Amino acid sequence: MADEKEMDMLNKLEKLKELRSRTLQFEKVKNRLRQEVEITESEENFLCEYRQEMELLLQEKMAHVEELRLIHADINMMETTIKQAEEERNRALESAKKMYEEYRPLKEDVDSIRSNIGLSKLPDIHEDDDKLKPEFFEKSNLDWQSEPSEPPLPQSLAVAAAAAQQIQVPRAKTTDRQAFRQQPPPMKACLSCHQQIHRNAPICPLCKAKSRSRNPKKPKRKLDE
Template sequence: MADEQQLLSKLESIKEIRNKTVQMEKLKARLHSEFATLECEEKHLREYKQEMELLLQEKMAHVEELRLIHGDINVMENTIKQSECDLNKLLESTRRLHDEYKPLKEHVDALRAALGLRRLPELSREEERLSLDYFEKQKADWQTEPPEPPIPESLVAVAAAQQLQTARKQDARQSATTFRQQPPPMKACLSCHQQIHRNAPICPLCKAKSRSRNPKKPKRKPDE
């Protein structure tokens, strides 16, 4: 009888060992699967970070390119303004010479007419560029600014991303400031009259039990 009980005990132990071994093998298989998934995800994460680094480098390259373009535009604008100023000075000088030439020509024409000679031809007939209308037209062309070309979408996206990032940082700072400015709800301890948290069951100073001013009412059971 004792041998049978011992045999049954061994069989139960063998059965338990088998069940635990099967369970252990299942966990081991899941563990291998999880590790494989973990390694794959780590590989993907490294690839994502490398791609993000390349994108950030491209972004900075575009930002630097945009900064250089703006610098060149500023230099060119200053150069154009200086050139327009020089042209205006030359135009005024040409106008003064034209004004000096006109009465002198009229005087010469009068002297020639007294001698029976023909009048000299007008400057505009000799050369069109010597007329004042030509210079006024040129001045209008000089002061006409060329239209600005559209900004590439990539640069627009970079600028928009920077503005969005700046706005998020400002919102985060404002939220943190607002959160810090809101004090926790407090109440006075009935024993020591010190300010404690409204939901504190015991006063941390005098260790007296604290009762809420607005205790929750017990729920009424429905009538049977």
């Protein structure tokens, strides 16, 4: 009987040791599980903030891509305008040269006739108008030399520009490019590195510090019952 009691006590002690070991392991796993769940929830919150920041950055990018597209369109339009103006100038200069060639022999004939009848020569045309000096009619025609072509937009920007064209942007009475320049993105100073960042950025893209609002929302007071 005594041996059986001793064996029973030993078995209980072994069970207690095993229970203690398993309980410690159980608590350790439970604590790790709780930590991992907290980390998961924290990272999900961060992901939500990061996605919001990415959306703001993409909107800003679209605005800049659209502005760049408008600048390229203005450059092309100005090149065409300059070329047309120089063509008009060249036509007018050629016509003026022909008229000057007709003018010179006519003036010589008139001066010769006036000299034969005792009259003085007529003043040269440049004496009446300083702009009509002989050097003016020696000017050469101008050929429009376009600026070296700019490298094409990178593929990513080209795709973004095409997407920007499909975005319905409200049009003001001013030009689109002026509207973009008159409406810079709202900014604020990072409380950590003091650099200018987007007003709605949840984190600073430079120092990665979490951004806090200078005017946090106050909790609503509950109505007195």
